[in-house]
Amino acid sequence: MKDILERLKDKGVSLTPQRMAIAEFLSKCKNHPTADEIHKVLQAKYPTMSLATVYSALELLKELGEIQELSIRKRGKACFDPNPDIHHHLLCKKCGKILGMEFDYPRTCPIIAQDTINGCKIEEVQAYLYGICSECLKKESDKKG
Amino acid sequence: MKDILERLKDKGVSLTPQRMAIAEFLSKCKNHPTADEIHKVLQAKYPTMSLATVYSALELLKELGEIQELSIRKRGKACFDPNPDIHHHLLCKKCGKILGMEFDYPRTCPIIAQDTINGCKIEEVQAYLYGICSECLKKESDKKG
DNA sequence: AGAAAAAAATAGAAGAATTATAATCTTGAA
DNA sequence: TTCAAGATTATAATTCTTCTATTTTTTTCT
Missing domain, CATH: 3.30.1490 (Dna Ligase; domain 1)
Structure with a gap:
């Protein structure tokens, strides 16, 4: 199976470093992070990355069917599931x-x-x-x- | 079965007109209203009722097990189920x-x-x-x- | 590879839902 | 009826998310 970056490339998505980092982080992620959790983790590597970028990448990945947003929330925050299939x-x-x-x-x-x-x-x-x-x-x- | 106002009285809750109106509205409600939907409906009768009162009454009713908050949201807003039982x-x-x-x-x-x-x-x-x-x-x- | 066009990232503001605060008013008990 | 405790109100503050304008980066075209 192709990895997430290849699939994104196939779909014609611009592969910016931020998007790649977010996509890779999610693909290796075993839990259900919120936007700000992702942001916090990736700031170590990308200190200027803004939260808006994380939100927009998540929106994109959702639309592409690479992830899903859960109905439930963690402490009032939306959380995302790296597995897009119904489960x-x-x-x-x-x-x-x-x-x-x-x-x-x-x-x-x-x-x-x-x-x-x-x-x-x-x-x-x-x-x-x-x-x-x-x-x-x-x-x-x-x-x- | 006792009605909701009696149950609230039994539990020692102060029966203010606002709370009674909110509790009664919910007990007769067949759908899953949001805080501001409840607020809008009851403003006809209680023009000075504030949204904060609705939120606090909902919180109270939740704690008392009279209603439940759903995991899902309606247009980004929390919605409440007059039926507290799992279904x-x-x-x-x-x-x-x-x-x-x-x-x-x-x-x-x-x-x-x-x-x-x-x-x-x-x-x-x-x-x-x-x-x-x-x-x-x-x-x-x-x-x- | 280099230049132009398109798209994305950033910072900051704006928006929406909810919660907190302080002052005023009601309730329920004595 | 009086009083303390608690509730309501209006407003401000907070939190999460989205939007906007600007800058930067990608991609495309040559």
């Missing part, structure tokens, strides 16, 4: 982490598998699971001994 | 309406029925279904004849 998320009630969940929720759920419900046509399902992540579960059981 | 929502791609879905998604879904996934403990599931609502489907089929 689901766990929000840990303890540590606040957001985890992408790999299982195929809609297709394995008989209710969603039927594609109309209450007379409405269902095209996509995005599920947010609230619970406790494995790390926090581990910490809890360690504490109890 | 699911359909977002119509055509008209933008948000509909509460009555079926019992988590409990009838085999993946969720097992309550741990990837080592994470699942406590609640909130699904956002994207699709076309029955009204818009009807309009479409009417057009086609």
Whole structure:
């Protein structure tokens, strides 16, 4: 599979250093950063990079289908998922982490598998699971001994 | 079942006219209003009511478990669900309406029925279904004849 | 490679939603 | 009714995001 920079080039996007940095950062990113988190990280390498640039790059990557913006927010801020495919998320009630969940929720759920419900046509399902992540579960059981 | 004002009184909340109006409005509300939508409606009756009062009443009702704030937003604005119980929502791609879905998604879904996934403990599931609502489907089929 | 045109980055301002502050007014209990 | 506690109001402040004008960088064309 081509890497993200090649795909952007194929799509005729100008490859500026800032965009490349943002795209690469996201492609290696395992969590769901906000615009300012990305900005903070990349300022080490690009001290003059402005937050507006980050927002506009994110908008572009979204339009190109390289990333997605989540419906949920982190402390009031939009957060972005490096994986553009429909999938689901766990929000840990303890540590606040957001985890992408790999299982195929809609297709394995008989209710969603039927594609109309209450007379409405269902095209996509995005599920947010609230619970406790494995790390926090581990910490809890360690504490109890 | 007691009505919302009685429940608030039982919980020791000061029953100001503004709060009562907001609580009653929500209890009769069939959609998912934003703070400023509530404010606009109630200004007819309470011309001096400020938006800050609406926000603070919503915060209170949320804490008391009378309503919930949705994860999704309407045009960048937080929206509130008069039904505090976990349930699911359909977002119509055509008209933008948000509909509460009555079926019992988590409990009838085999993946969720097992309550741990990837080592994470699942406590609640909130699904956002994207699709076309029955009204818009009807309009479409009417057009086609 | 070099020049012109197009596009992007920057800094700063502007906008929108929400929260905080201080003063005034209401509520609920004594 | 009086008073303290709490709520509302108006306004200011904050926070996140978008916009604008200017400068800089890319890309294209030769």
